[in-house]
Amino acid sequence: MNLRRLQDLSLKWKLVIPFLFLAAMGATSLFVVSYRFQASLIHVNEAKRLRNQYQFFLNDIEFKKNMAMSLAYLVAKNPDVAEAFARRDRKRLTELLYPAYQTLHKDFGVKQFHFHVPPATSFLRLHALHQYGEKMEAYRHTINKARETGAGVGGIESGVFGLGIRSVVPVFHAGKQVGTVEIGLSLEESLLEEFKRNYGTDLVLYVDGKPGVNRPRVFASTLDKGLLSPELFSRCFASGGLLFYTGKLGGRDVAVIAGPVRDFSSKIIAVVEISFDRSPTLALLKRYGAIAAVIGLIGLALSISFVWLISVVFTKRIGEVVAGAEQIAAGHRDTSILVESGDELGVMAHAINQMLTSLEASRRKLRDYAENLELMVEERTRSLKESEQTYRTLVENVPLIVYMVMPDGTAIFLNRSAAQMIGVSPQQLNGPHEVWAKHIHPDDRARVVAQRDECLREGKDLHAEYRMVHKDGHIVYGIDHAVPVFGDDHELIRMDGIVIDVTAHKELEEKTLQSEELETLSQVSARLAHEVRNPLTSIGGLTRRLLKSFETSDPRTKKGELIVGQVEKLEKILKMMLAYIEPHLARLHHRDLNRVVTKAIESIEAELQDTDFSVKPYLDERLHEIKLDRDLFEKVLISLMKNAFYRMGQKGEINVATGKNGGYATVTLAYRVPFISDDDIEHFFYPFAVAYPFAGGGPDRDIMDVPICKVVIHKHGGVINVSKEDDNLVKINISLPLE
Numbered sequence: 001m002n003l004r005r006l007q008d009l010s011l012k013w014k015l016v017i018p019f020l021f022l023a024a025m026g027a028t029s030l031f032v033v034s035y036r037f038q039a040s041l042i043h044v045n046e047a048k049r050l051r052n053q054y055q056f057f058l059n060d061i062e063f064k065k066n067m068a069m070s071l072a073y074l075v076a077k078n079p080d081v082a083e084a085f086a087r088r089d090r091k092r093l094t095e096l097l098y099p100a101y102q103t104l105h106k107d108f109g110v111k112q113f114h115f116h117v118p119p120a121t122s123f124l125r126l127h128a129l130h131q132y133g134e135k136m137e138a139y140r141h142t143i144n145k146a147r148e149t150g151a152g153v154g155g156i157e158s159g160v161f162g163l164g165i166r167s168v169v170p171v172f173h174a175g176k177q178v179g180t181v182e183i184g185l186s187l188e189e190s191l192l193e194e195f196k197r198n199y200g201t202d203l204v205l206y207v208d209g210k211p212g213v214n215r216p217r218v219f220a221s222t223l224d225k226g227l228l229s230p231e232l233f234s235r236c237f238a239s240g241g242l243l244f245y246t247g248k249l250g251g252r253d254v255a256v257i258a259g260p261v262r263d264f265s266s267k268i269i270a271v272v273e274i275s276f277d278r279s280p281t282l283a284l285l286k287r288y289g290a291i292a293a294v295i296g297l298i299g300l301a302l303s304i305s306f307v308w309l310i311s312v313v314f315t316k317r318i319g320e321v322v323a324g325a326e327q328i329a330a331g332h333r334d335t336s337i338l339v340e341s342g343d344e345l346g347v348m349a350h351a352i353n354q355m356l357t358s359l360e361a362s363r364r365k366l367r368d369y370a371e372n373l374e375l376m377v378e379e380r381t382r383s384l385k386e387s388e389q390t391y392r393t394l395v396e397n398v399p400l401i402v403y404m405v406m407p408d409g410t411a412i413f414l415n416r417s418a419a420q421m422i423g424v425s426p427q428q429l430n431g432p433h434e435v436w437a438k439h440i441h442p443d444d445r446a447r448v449v450a451q452r453d454e455c456l457r458e459g460k461d462l463h464a465e466y467r468m469v470h471k472d473g474h475i476v477y478g479i480d481h482a483v484p485v486f487g488d489d490h491e492l493i494r495m496d497g498i499v500i501d502v503t504a505h506k507e508l509e510e511k512t513l514q515s516e517e518l519e520t521l522s523q524v525s526a527r528l529a530h531e532v533r534n535p536l537t538s539i540g541g542l543t544r545r546l547l548k549s550f551e552t553s554d555p556r557t558k559k560g561e562l563i564v565g566q567v568e569k570l571e572k573i574l575k576m577m578l579a580y581i582e583p584h585l586a587r588l589h590h591r592d593l594n595r596v597v598t599k600a601i602e603s604i605e606a607e608l609q610d611t612d613f614s615v616k617p618y619l620d621e622r623l624h625e626i627k628l629d630r631d632l633f634e635k636v637l638i639s640l641m642k643n644a645f646y647r648m649g650q651k652g653e654i655n656v657a658t659g660k661n662g663g664y665a666t667v668t669l670a671y672r673v674p675f676i677s678d679d680d681i682e683h684f685f686y687p688f689a690v691a692y693p694f695a696g697g698g699p700d701r702d703i704m705d706v707p708i709c710k711v712v713i714h715k716h717g718g719v720i721n722v723s724k725e726d727d728n729l730v731k732i733n734i735s736l737p738l739e
Helices: 003-007 011-076 079-086 090-108 141-149 189-199 230-239 279-329 344-397 417-422 433-437 442-458 503-549 556-581 593-607 630-647 678-682 706-715
Strands: 110-117 121-125 153-159 162-173 176-186 202-207 217-221 243-249 252-262 268-277 401-405 411-414 462-469 475-486 492-501 589-591 612-618 626-628 651-661 664-672 719-725 729-737
Touching: 011 079, 011 090, 011 153, 011 162, 011 176, 011 189, 011 243, 011 252, 011 268, 011 279, 079 090, 079 162, 079 176, 090 110, 090 121, 110 162, 141 153, 141 162, 141 176, 153 252, 153 268, 176 189, 189 202, 189 217, 230 243, 230 252, 230 268, 252 279, 401 417, 401 475, 411 433, 417 462, 417 475, 433 442, 442 462, 442 475, 442 492, 475 503, 503 556, 589 593, 589 630, 593 612, 593 626, 593 630, 593 651, 593 664, 626 729, 630 651, 630 664, 630 706, 630 729, 678 719, 706 719
Parallel strands: 612 651
Antiparallel strands: 110 121, 110 176, 153 162, 162 176, 202 217, 202 268, 243 252, 252 268, 401 411, 401 492, 462 475, 475 492, 589 626, 651 664, 664 729, 719 729
16 A cells, blocks of 8 residues: 555544554553563562572671671680780690680681781681781781770681681780780681572672782682673672672573672672572563463454544544644634534634634744844853853862762762872762772771761761872871752752862971970970989988098998989989980981991990990992981981890890882891890880980980980981891881982
8 A cells, every 4th residue: 555545545544543553552562561560570579589688698797797706705705815815825725725616617617716916916826726926917907906996896808818707806804905816707618508508599709800800700609600790790899789680590590689798897898699590480470471462452452442433423523623724734824713512622623723823923922032042142152151161260270179979979070189189180089989988098988988978868068077198198188078969859969069188287286286295395394303303412412421421331331322322323314304305406418328327336336345246237338328417317326236235135246237228228237135025126115125324424415215216217207117036136227218
């Protein structure tokens, strides 16, 4: 049938054919919509079941964490264990706990039973008795947090023996924290197989693969392989959201959920994939489709019959209205359609007549408006461009970070001040809020993220003060203020905010406060020294006068000399105390570091030439001049070598080496002592740690003790560290900036 024959059809058939087509389309659409609705309902139920399975998995991990925490607290509260741990009696701890560990390992899946000493050093592994002594402070953050807070910390964390559910609690003895104890449970196939037995679902646990390889690694699984692609893994790992999808696995149709697994600090550390067989559900859906198709065909037949009846009844009146509409379409706008009835067709005819009147009025208005429209559009466009350029110039050049954040926390705009403030370009910071959060200081991050989430959720202002970490590592203090922007429907559109750099203000406050504290301490100390020195002078002078009046054989002479000696000792201690709090001004000039070290060695060898003590220098000739206060730094080296002399028992050899490490010049002192404990190393720079004559007996001689040495090194912008190696080898490392 060609187009001409279609045009020659009667009005009745022109109405019937479209209505028949619409009826068929309606029945088909109803079938498709109902079928999809049922499928959607099934998918919703599947998603709900998967979400519950995912929550059960997280609850299972939480339960095992709490079980491990309970066991750890039970061990920590045991008086015998606490006493043995406080005495660092590894043998006694093994006798007390190793049988219990074997039972826990066999019956309850306990994988780690570990004691640590501060700060985070392995003391005893009941699961590996001969492996201890590792320093884990850099990567075992549960231990650090438990030690700092004095409370138990639990969750998933990676350690020497891999990923596990770990709970760490502090151990106290005599009111003092003596270390921490850890109970760890497996996060491998045994846990997943147990979950599968309980809930009838398969699990695959993925962790991030090797750096630079965009592919997840299967950590544990109840299947040979999973369905999670590298792209889906990256999405879930980055956003922390849940992913639902379906697929075929082992010839079965399965429904799958992928969700993040977080460690003890809420950081995403893995992704779990949970799946179950959905073949029965698909069979039910197929049966429902057949029923819906039958119902649709019945509805289609009824619709065709009804449309035919309507077309026959109303064709005549519709023909009249169509004839009038054709005249209007032909340009006869003065034509009006006769209104013969008050039904819908009469209302339509009346409406067409009113439309003709309105169109004529609108035509006149458009003709008048068109004359000025082009000029108005041009003027408005120019004004908008100028306003946009002015606003962008202002935003990009203000000395503070300007940002926009969507309701889900995604940053969509940052100005270029971000690169100046924290060393990261705006393009690198755009995206999920976690990208910005990782530049917040770890101690402030949780507080700020929670406050920002609350403001986005409740649509209220944000005002927070926190620290940020610059790309080069230094701390930046900032004040963050943001206000919500709402749409016409009162829904939150975004948050607009600014971050102001107040680092200089903070540093000024700290320096001012420190200066005031030091000034107060200096005044109090000077006054205290004056008050103490006067009685000592009186006691010493009176005792010496009495000694002159006694005969040499008088027994009181010995007691008087004892009093004089103790008074002199108190005077030396008083002088040392004043020396510790006295400010030291370093006058820095370019000096040859090797020459200063050589002179210090010559001075100490001359002073101790009659002793069994020697200094062996190893000087790096590549060093150039660096900024030093020559006299102060020479006194520091002499004091450190004299301290070593007394720690070694006034005999032995000390090695002094200079070198270069990156942007720093280094001076290293190494010597062996009869014995030195970890506590001695920790308190190496405490006053009066070693008894030797600092003041040297001279009343006007400057004191340069080890604590003052540390202050002087800091005045040079450097760092001094002390460590202990095997066979009581003490190493003192001084790092000074080359520039």
